[in-house]
Amino acid sequence: MFSIHPTLESDTCEITDLPLSRVLLMKDRGFPWLILVPRRDAVREIHELTPDDRAILIEEVSLASTILTRLFSPAKINVGALGNIVPQLHIHVIARFEKDRAWPGPVWGSGPRVPYSEEELASTVSRLQDAFSRA
């Protein structure tokens, strides 16, 4: 039975389910930051997925990147599968800006998260859900 790791769950809001991955929004207003979690049990590494799942995953990463680019016009998309702390495969897809708090370094370890206001979070979730539903 698939479930999101509790650490990921508490740090994020659910956006939608794509064919393979659950799409989450990181609760950090410093970056438009999605996390894709393939709904497969006990997988920590990309090379542990089947080739068919990998082919779907890279298209879902590409879709998430395209949506972030369209909605937020970032300078760069950052994609990362680290998982040194959370033992469940998850792929970060993050819109980066030359004025964000970590630029040009990585976002991971760049300091404490900045919470969204309730309104901002609801509106960001809704814009993203709308974009994924039209994709």
Place this chain on the structure above:
Amino acid sequence: MFSIHPTLESDTCEITDLPLSRVLLMKDRGFPWLILVPRRDAVREIHELTPDDRAILIEEVSLASTILTRLFSPAKINVGALGNIVPQLHIHVIARFEKDRAWPGPVWGSGPRVPYSEEELASTVSRLQDAFSRA
């Protein structure tokens, strides 16, 4: 005419060419660290590749991950496409260990690189070339 960005070129050694990507070894003995550069001009983002190229890329990332796992038995593989500094699409595939200098944080920005000795570098390049040639 495809060429590796000068910053990437000066930081790495060439290992091999896969069907899509050139495989480079980062000259940092702190981590077994490969970089895959798709041989496509003027591409900065995964979502700018064609779907066919993306399908090949994820298999090449998976192959690089499998080879690092087999040769070095890491605790975790980290995969990342950042490119905030170097404007050429390149994907890091890095073997991570609980005792490496950045664990459990990201390797990027984790401090100055530690040079290989000439012998270590030659032997690491040769082990990697051998593993890719058998794959």
